[in-house]
Amino acid sequence: MTLGGQRTSGTGIILLALAMGGFSIGTTEFAAMSLVPYFAPDLGIDEATASHVISAYALGVVVGAPVISVLGARMSRKVLLVLLMAVFGIANAMAAVAPGYRSMVAMRFLSGLPHGAYFGVASLVAASLVPQHRRTWAVSMVMMGLTIATVLGVPAATLLGQGPGWRWGFASVGLLALSAVVLILRHAPADAPNPKAHPLKELSALKRRQVWLTLATGAIGFGGLFAVYTYVASTLLNVTQAEPWAVPMVFMIFGAGMTAGTLLIGRIADRGLMRTAAGLLISSTLMLLIYPSMVGSLWTISPTVFLIGMTGSLGLVLQTRLMDVAGEAQTLAAALNHSAFNAANALGPWAASLALAAGYGFESSGYVGAGLSFAGLCMLGIAVWDDRRTIRMAACA
Numbered sequence: 181m182t183l184g185g186q187r188t189s190g191t192g193i194i195l196l197a198l199a200m201g202g203f204s205i206g207t208t209e210f211a212a213m214s215l216v217p218y219f220a221p222d223l224g225i226d227e228a229t230a231s232h233v234i235s236a237y238a239l240g241v242v243v244g245a246p247v248i249s250v251l252g253a254r255m256s257r258k259v260l261l262v263l264l265m266a267v268f269g270i271a272n273a274m275a276a277v278a279p280g281y282r283s284m285v286a287m288r289f290l291s292g293l294p295h296g297a298y299f300g301v302a303s304l305v306a307a308s309l310v311p312q313h314r315r316t317w318a319v320s321m322v323m324m325g326l327t328i329a330t331v332l333g334v335p336a337a338t339l340l341g342q343g344p345g346w347r348w349g350f351a352s353v354g355l356l357a358l359s360a361v362v363l364i365l366r367h368a369p370a371d372a373p374n375p376k377a378h379p380l381k382e383l384s385a386l387k388r389r390q391v392w393l394t395l396a397t398g399a400i401g402f403g404g405l406f407a408v409y410t411y412v413a414s415t416l417l418n419v420t421q422a423e424p425w426a427v428p429m430v431f432m433i434f435g436a437g438m439t440a441g442t443l444l445i446g447r448i449a450d451r452g453l454m455r456t457a458a459g460l461l462i463s464s465t466l467m468l469l470i471y472p473s474m475v476g477s478l479w480t481i482s483p484t485v486f487l488i489g490m491t492g493s494l495g496l497v498l499q500t501r502l503m504d505v506a507g508e509a510q511t512l513a514a515a516l517n518h519s520a521f522n523a524a525n526a527l528g529p530w531a532a533s534l535a536l537a538a539g540y541g542f543e544s545s546g547y548v549g550a551g552l553s554f555a556g557l558c559m560l561g562i563a564v565w566d567d568r569r570t571i572r573m574a575a576c577a
Contacts, residue, residue, distance in 0.1 A: 199324055393566060
């Protein structure tokens with residue numbers, strides 16, 4: 181194919197290059213949660229306090245996505261993707277050598293800054309390569325890097341945490357990010373900066389009510405998955421009484437569920453985005469409700485986390501929805517989707533930590549998660565009602 185008179189790689193290899201960045205990000209985002217039982221004692225903190233390290237990364241995403249999207253509005257998308265992945269890799273390498281709790285929190289915050297902007301820009305590049313009716317599929321291919329990370333990257337990082345040490349888990353992400361930089365430089369389409377782009381135009385997304393309602397649905401509803409995922413390793417070791425080898429296996433099963441959900445939803449979501457989102461939130465609520473009763477055995481917790489993982493494709497659906505409601509502020513809206521989901525990444529573990537601090541046990545994270553998923557479903561209902569009301573008012577006018 182050609183772009184701006186220059187020959188570029190085929191769509192498949194471009195999507196692979198973008199997905200490699202997603203694989204790097206997904207590995208560190210989710211592996212940090214699986215490594216909690218290993219880095220917490222080394223840093224001299226308990227596991228509830230260790231969740232602040234997870235929240236610091238999420239906060240970095242929340243802050244970085246809008247700021248970088250606005251400041252980078254006039255940059256070439258390819259150049260921006262390379263810079264974001266380079267900063268991400270350096271920050272993870274620094275986290276690997278963090279001497280204490282405070283420096284670890286700071287490095288995790290720094291490594292979270294490029295996350296949302298990367299996925300936002302990569303999703304727009306992917307969607308631009310295919311016809312309108314295949315946008316969700318193209319975005320799902322980018323997100324596939326993240327979900328495959330939960331199948332391969334996270335278990336590998338967990339094994340590193342159990343063997344050579346948790347620091348190697350973060351160091352390996354730095355190497356993955358370097359690989360992504362090389363692939364993007366080689367294969368991503370070269371594009372010229374948009375002279376018409378302006379930070380104020382990007383900020384126009386914040387004036388749209390549907391953008392905020394969509395973001396709120398993700399920020400609240402996806403918190404349910406993170407409430408459970410953050411404490412899966414601790415649940416397996418302390419409640420299920422599983423052997424250490426079972427921890428990476430169950431995370432691999434969780435990731436397999438996310439990958440299966442992404443493949444399935446990527447093919448069907450364009451037929452009805454809001455119906456698909458509602459189905460995912462209902463499924464998430466139900467599975468999280470039964471999760472506490474399934475943690476007693478590997479034979480029951482494993483299929484449960486697979487099904488919970490499948491509901492993680494909600495982010496894919498809301499990403500496409502934001503493309504429809506953001507108007508000209510596509511980059512900011514796409515990036516804010518990941519701010520929303522990392523707000524969920526902060527909200528879920530924090531809410532579950534309150535239950536833990538109250539003495540309810542690791543299995544209580546399922547009930548906390550179910551409450552958050554149901555609240556997200558209610559927010560989605562408000563978004564649908566508001567959208568229909570706006571359409572009726574426009575028709576009457």
